[in-house]
Amino acid sequence: MRWSQMHIPTLRTDPADADAPSHRLLLRAGYVRQLMAGHYSLLPLAVRVRAKVIGIIREEMSRIGAQEFMLPAMHPREVWERSGRWEVMGEEMFRLKDRKGADLALGMTHEEIFGTLATELSSYKQLPQIWYQFQTKFRDEPRAKAGLMRTREFTMKDSYSFDLAAEGLDAAFDRHHDAYVRIFRRLGIPAIPVEASSGAMGGSASTEFMCPAEVGEDLVVHCPSCGYAANIEKAVSRLPETADEPGPASPERFATPGVRTIEDLARGFGATGDRQIKTLVYVLDEALTLVLLRGDHPLSEQKLSDATGATALRPARPEEIQEALGALPGSLGAVGVTGPPVLADEALRGRTDMFTGANTDDVHLRGVDVARDIAVTTWADLREVAEGESCARCGSPLEVRKAIEVGHIFKLGYKYADALGIEVLDDKGERTPVIMGSYGIGVERAMAAVIERHHDAKGIVWPLSVAPFQVAIVIAQSDDPDTAKAAEDLYTALLAAGAEVIIDDRAERAGVKFKDTELVGIPYRLTVGKRGLAEGTVELTTRATGETLRVPLPEAVAHVQGLLREPR
Structure with missing residues (x-):
């Protein structure tokens, strides 16, 4: 491919509205252009990278026996x-x-559609099955941002397993x-498998790759x-033992x-956050519910x-709270409450003198014994784990570290089989539901994640x-x-x-070409110049290290071939 004939609209300055490095570099290096919030056009370089990502995923899906489909997006x-x-969505x-x-x-995901196809399965002899596709997904994100990492239109590899029993699902x-x-x-992404919540997907087990x-x-x-790892929505920790009076x-x-917050009560009355019971009021599926946590613990x-x-859940509105409890936020508690259900975090179990x-507005209680004074309906782990707590x-x-979710796998169980009627005859001739799993990777998000981990001040690495090309001449x-x-002879020989390989045959200064090659992120650059040719050499520069060495021109093709064969 010739640079002069490709559409690679590089920019010399950073776009003002691009904060994430991947967003900034994808725009600057001529990979994408935004059509509107959350919708991007992939330009030729990005299409080449996307094809590489899909190719790797496809190879590994084939390796585990998956079959590729293409389902409707509507x-x-x-x-x-x-x-x-x-x-629910x-x-x-x-x-x-x-x-x-x-x-x-417009499909956000395809459990229902693959499940509908799976109703044609009739016998246990047809199981197990693993089906997958690469398909456009649509999600009306309230805050589409960070370029390709949070968009409203994106490609997902979504796969689905169908098995006769739980053991088969475990294996899939x-x-x-x-x-x-x-x-x-x-792909070059250092992804950590972590425990996660299944959320609206449902199911019994869930692992995110972060x-x-x-x-x-x-x-x-x-x-x-x-090595324990979990999404903060799922993570647990060990708290130190408490010794209450x-x-x-x-x-x-x-x-x-005037006391309205945990801090107000701690500052004015010596009630440290760990000795307070924080009372939150939520509406869960239209039912008003009290949620109790230790004062210094945030709710997940x-x-x-x-x-x-x-x-469906949301914080209750002030008027709903006052009608149910007789007070406004800042003076709420669960002592003596017998109407709404009361959910309490495990960190409050056994606590006294709280x-x-x-x-009652502007009134609090001291000396609360949780077991004695509060009718807890349900105990659960509700708090968000904090940095420094014990594993x-x-x-x-x-x-606690920030991360990008690049993949998510679920054990869906029987949720969709029961809803859609996915059943087969077992070896006894009896109808039995099929157990399912769901497994996703966002293709464009994976591209962005690669850049987040592989870039420097000069551009993408x-x-x-x-890489869209392995070598630039x-x-x-x-x-x-x-x-x-x-240069043309070297280009032909490498092809x-x-x-x-791409040859930069533009009528530009060498410095401009070097900067563009570095910005675009091509792994190896061969520079053909007068001085080198006079010595019978070309310069070979490795993008990741910046190392440049002179290679005899007759050996250049073999040398590059050796580099391209090295495991990465």
Whole structure:
């Protein structure tokens, strides 16, 4: 390919509205252009990288026996209603009507559609099956940002396993896990498998593959000592033992004028956050619910959803709270409450001599014994883990780091089989539901994650496995016939040897060409110039290290071939 004939619109300055390094560099290096918020056009270089990413994924999916499909991106309302997710998906689902008034949706994911196809399976002899596709997904993200990392239109590799029993699902899950480890290693993404919540997908087990990065929107809790890793929505930790005083025989009321926060009560009345009971009021599937945590612990809404099975949750409005409890936020508590259900975090179990609101404005209680004074409906792990807390496995301090989710695998169980009627005859001739798994990788997000981990001040540093070209030939003096001919001969020889090569034949200064090659991120650059030719050499520069060496011109092709064969 010739640079002069390719559309590579590089920019000399950083775009003002691009913060993430991958977003900035994809725009500057001429890989993408934004059409509107969350929607990007992939230009020729990006299409080449995307094809490499898909090729690696396809190879590893074939390795575990998966079969490739291509399903519609537009779906009828009815199939999503059968699974119960038409309403659950809420505003993130793009919805429209056809000319006949039928409700349709642009697919966010394809469990329902693959599940519908799986209703044609009739016998256990047809199982197991692993089906997958590369298909455009649509999600009406409220805050599309960071370039290709959070978009409204993107390509996903989504695969689905169908098995007769849980043991088969376990095996399919493990095969996908191992395939994902190989995929991300080949892509150059240092992905960490972490425990995660299944969320709206449902199911019994869930693992995310997280790439540590400062621009990541997820938080991963990690123990460097034993290797424990979990999304912060799922992570657990070990708290130090507490030794409370017994306290009074019953809670005591005391005036707290102007106290509205945990900090106010701690500052004015000596009630440290770990001795306070924080009372939050949520509406879970339209039911008002009290949620109790230690004063210094934040709530994980995903843990609350997982613990209750609620598909819709929101903080209660002030008027709803006052009607139910008789007070406004700042003076709320669960002592003596018998109406709404009360969910309490495990960190409050067995605590005595605690402080909480009295459900009277500007009044609190001291000496609260949780077991004695509060009718807890459900105990659950509801708090968000913090940096430095002890690992639940080994006791070492936990680290919390930002990360990008690049893959997610789920054990869906029987949710979709029951909803869609996916059944087969077992070896006894009885009908039995099929158990499912779901496994996804965002293709364009993976491209962005590679850049987040592989870039420098000069631009992108693509790993060889996904680079748009392996080698760039730069003609240092395009107006010199001998230099141009030597470069063209080298270009032809490399193409014949099977190298993916681009020749920069533009009538530009060598410095401009060098900067563009570095910005675009091509792993190897061969510079053909007058001085080198006079000595019978060309310059070979490695993008990742910046190392340049002189290679005899007759040996250049063989030398490059050796580099391209090296494992990466």
